[in-house]
Amino acid sequence: MQPRSSPAQKSPRANLAGWLYVSPLVLVLVPFFVAPILVVLAASFFATDGFGGLTPGFTLASYVEVLHSALTLKLYLATIKFTALTWIFTLIIGFFVAYFLVFHVRNQLLAIGLFLLCTVPFWTSNIIRMISWIPLLGKEGLINQALLGLGVIRQPLEVLLFSDLAVVIAYVHQLTIFMIVPIFNSMARIDKKLIEAAIDAGASRFDIMRLIVVPMSKSGIALGTIFVVSIVMGDFFVVKVMSGGGSASVVSAFYEDVGVLQYPTAAASAVLLTLVLVAIVSLILRTVDIRQEITR
Amino acid sequence: MSDGAKETSTSNPAGTEARSSKKLSRRMLLKRAAAVAGAAAGSDAIRGFPTIWAQEIKDIELRHVGVSYSVVKAIGDQAAKDLGFKVTMQNLDTSAAINRFISQPNTVDIADLEGWQAKLAAKRGVIQGIEVKKIKEFDNILPIFTKGEIDGHKIPRQGISPYEAMYISKPDSTDLHDGVTEWATFLPQVYNADSIGYRPDLVGHEVTEWKDLIDPKFKGKAAILDVPAIGIMDAALCFESAGLIKYGNKGNMTKEEIDFTCNKLIELKKQGQFRATWTTFDQSVQLMAAGEVVIQSMWSPAVAAVRVKEIPCVYAPVNVKNGKEGYRGWCNGMGLMKHLSGKKLDAAYEYLNWYLSGWQGGFVGRYGYYSPVPSTAKKFLTAAEWDFWYDGQPAPEVINDPYGVPMEKAGTKRDGGSFLDRVKNISCWNTLMDEAAYMNKRWNDFKVA
Numbered sequence: 001m002q003p004r005s006s007p008a009q010k011s012p013r014a015n016l017a018g019w020l021y022v023s024p025l026v027l028v029l030v031p032f033f034v035a036p037i038l039v040v041l042a043a044s045f046f047a048t049d050g051f052g053g054l055t056p057g058f059t060l061a062s063y064v065e066v067l068h069s070a071l072t073l074k075l076y077l078a079t080i081k082f083t084a085l086t087w088i089f090t091l092i093i094g095f096f097v098a099y100f101l102v103f104h105v106r107n108q109l110l111a112i113g114l115f116l117l118c119t120v121p122f123w124t125s126n127i128i129r130m131i132s133w134i135p136l137l138g139k140e141g142l143i144n145q146a147l148l149g150l151g152v153i154r155q156p157l158e159v160l161l162f163s164d165l166a167v168v169i170a171y172v173h174q175l176t177i178f179m180i181v182p183i184f185n186s187m188a189r190i191d192k193k194l195i196e197a198a199i200d201a202g203a204s205r206f207d208i209m210r211l212i213v214v215p216m217s218k219s220g221i222a223l224g225t226i227f228v229v230s231i232v233m234g235d236f237f238v239v240k241v242m243s244g245g246g247s248a249s250v251v252s253a254f255y256e257d258v259g260v261l262q263y264p265t266a267a268a269s270a271v272l273l274t275l276v277l278v279a280i281v282s283l284i285l286r287t288v289d290i291r292q293e294i295t296r
Numbered sequence: 297m298s299d300g301a302k303e304t305s306t307s308n309p310a311g312t313e314a315r316s317s318k319k320l321s322r323r324m325l326l327k328r329a330a331a332v333a334g335a336a337a338g339s340d341a342i343r344g345f346p347t348i349w350a351q352e353i354k355d356i357e358l359r360h361v362g363v364s365y366s367v368v369k370a371i372g373d374q375a376a377k378d379l380g381f382k383v384t385m386q387n388l389d390t391s392a393a394i395n396r397f398i399s400q401p402n403t404v405d406i407a408d409l410e411g412w413q414a415k416l417a418a419k420r421g422v423i424q425g426i427e428v429k430k431i432k433e434f435d436n437i438l439p440i441f442t443k444g445e446i447d448g449h450k451i452p453r454q455g456i457s458p459y460e461a462m463y464i465s466k467p468d469s470t471d472l473h474d475g476v477t478e479w480a481t482f483l484p485q486v487y488n489a490d491s492i493g494y495r496p497d498l499v500g501h502e503v504t505e506w507k508d509l510i511d512p513k514f515k516g517k518a519a520i521l522d523v524p525a526i527g528i529m530d531a532a533l534c535f536e537s538a539g540l541i542k543y544g545n546k547g548n549m550t551k552e553e554i555d556f557t558c559n560k561l562i563e564l565k566k567q568g569q570f571r572a573t574w575t576t577f578d579q580s581v582q583l584m585a586a587g588e589v590v591i592q593s594m595w596s597p598a599v600a601a602v603r604v605k606e607i608p609c610v611y612a613p614v615n616v617k618n619g620k621e622g623y624r625g626w627c628n629g630m631g632l633m634k635h636l637s638g639k640k641l642d643a644a645y646e647y648l649n650w651y652l653s654g655w656q657g658g659f660v661g662r663y664g665y666y667s668p669v670p671s672t673a674k675k676f677l678t679a680a681e682w683d684f685w686y687d688g689q690p691a692p693e694v695i696n697d698p699y700g701v702p703m704e705k706a707g708t709k710r711d712g713g714s715f716l717d718r719v720k721n722i723s724c725w726n727t728l729m730d731e732a733a734y735m736n737k738r739w740n741d742f743k744v745a
Contacts, residue, residue, distance in 0.1 A: 134586060241579075248744040259395075260524065262732070
């Protein structure tokens with residue numbers, strides 16, 4: 001609904017309309033995002049009696065503790081390792097799935113159908129999706145049984161489950177869709193005539209990919225990256241279940257802190273993670289001007 | 297049954313009387329109340345309140361919140377049926393539960409607390425004292441909980457024993473009181489003794505000591521519980537059993553003891569001892585049933601759940617010997633949140649009394665947990681069930697689980713013997729250490745190592 005505006009009143013009206021447009025978002029973000037973040041921020045500066053009691057005040061003790069701990073570094077390294085691996089695999093798979101759907105499936109109905117197929121894993125809960133890996137990857141799981149049966153291995157492979165590999169597999173399975181959707185979206189807006197022109201001008205498939213498809217899908221890749229990175233860095237459940245408790249992440253560590261009522265250190269870790277994520281996201285946004293790409 | 301029911305309703309005035317005339321000894325009154333309750337035994341007993349009471353309470357809703365193995369929907373449904381008001385059971389994991397009790401106390405009516413949580417809840421002032429004399433079966437609760445002893449055997453106080461966390465001196469006290477008083481922080485409702493579960497076919501010998509869990513023989517085939525506060529106690533039991541260390545108090549370690557324990561765990565992890573760690577009941581069942589591990593710290597019903605899948609699994613009887621070994625005990629009880637008052641508080645007391653009146657005891661007994669009032673639970677178990685679950689006798693007939701599914705063949709004997717054999721061999725209780733923050737940090741070192 002475009003607000004009708006007479007030239008004389010344009011400015012205040014447009015202003016009002018602008019506010020109205022953002023108000024739903026503000027109404028959601030302020031109470032459900034800004035306010036909780038502020039509470040967490042405040043709690044991170046409070047002192048605690050160690051039994052869940054918070055003493056309002058201002059101390060940097062929690063930050064000093066978090067930043068001085070070798071544990072924090074190890075946790076970040078572990079989390080970043082998972083994030084990087086997940087990102088690479090979701091990007092490669094997501095990109096090529098999107099590419100296939102956009103450029104190789106001629107029938108639009110079929111493309112949409114296949115696209116929907118990508119969402120099938122999301123028809124059940126996260127927990128079930130993860131548990132389902134156990135009969136497949138376990139010591140007595142299908143893969144090990146098959147390999148044993150074929151005589152490829154003598155001992156079941158233990159690395160398939162309850163390992164870093166298992167964590168990455170679960171993340172990739174879960175998050176590839178978050179790459180497919182935005183990349184699909186930006187690829188679909190590439191004018192096919194452009195590709196045809198490139199072919200006519202003698203460009204190779206690799207050149208088309210390198211000079212046209214990838215640059216023009218940049219915004220989708222950036223958006224997908226933001227989704228994947230922020231979800232992996234903010235997750236603890238997949239790590240916990242798929243590593244069989246053998247690994248930890250930044251969030252799992254401060255979740256345990258909450259479990260033993262160490263609110264200020266948990267809050268300080270959460271604030272630190274938020275800052276790290278903000279830095280990563282702004283880095284991505286600096287590399288790719290998503291706004292410009294989207295409105296192009 | 298209606299006669300009995302009427303009698304129960306008259307036991308309420310008995311309670312009122314108790315408050316007004318202090319001359320009567322509490323014990324006498326309790327005896328009277330117990331006798332009345334005894335006469336009215338049966339799940340239907342409490343149904344027959346006078347109509348006015350029934351009118352007044354039908355709009356009441358009690359929210360009983362706690363962990364899934366303790367706060368069970370089927371029990372709440374039965375309570376609602378018997379009591380005439382609404383009971384909602386809500387499940388959270390241990391840490392989410394204590395966080396909710398502390399940060400949103402008004403969203404909970406009955407908090408399901410472990411001993412250490414009761415201590416915390418009292419300290420934070422979110423619960424009110426339970427008036428002991430309003431609890432009809434209080435004198436029939438096993439003295440393990442009410443007096444810290446049983447048959448002359450003192451219950452160890454490593455960790456936070458239920459007895460230790462049970463009393464406060466005044467209804468609004470925030471500090472625990474050592475010794476019996478008129479006010480309880482929580483009312484024990486279900487408990488057990490945890491130990492190790494193992495595959496007898498793959499382990500090859502009977503396990504009676506914790507050190508088998510860290511035996512290099514089971515490298516890559518062992519698992520440990522990953523709830524830091526209690527996982528570290530299972531580890532401590534292992535290390536003590538292997539003669540590596542002697543703890544002052546496994547349930548309240550010093551920083552040095554925590555360091556030793558976590559460093560040792562990290563060493564074991566690097567050697568590949570642990571296939572996994574587990575957090576939930578289902579995970580432990582999965583690990584064992586899928587052949588991932590052959591030995592792990594485990595809960596009794598989880599062992600039963602593995603056996604239901606026709607996979608042999610034994611719950612190790614780790615009786616105390618030479619000052620080592622023993623079970624890690626836990627007990628969940630119900631606490632009354634501070635905001636309860638008036639009719640809702642009355643209803644909450646009715647609920648607590650219903651809980652100890654036997655139906656629930658029978659129900660939890662059928663999956664291997666125990667009621668603190670075995671005398672009432674017995675009335676809701678068949679003789680065969682009682683023999684099997686409580687007495688440690690060979691099952692005279694097929695034993696069903698609470699939902700009627702056959703669970704154990706006739707002739708099977710429960711691992712660990714009778715419940716008295718087990719509880720007398722508890723050597724430490726679930727806890728939250730004074731050094732919990734430090735312990736948690738070191739535990740995360742173990743996780744990320």
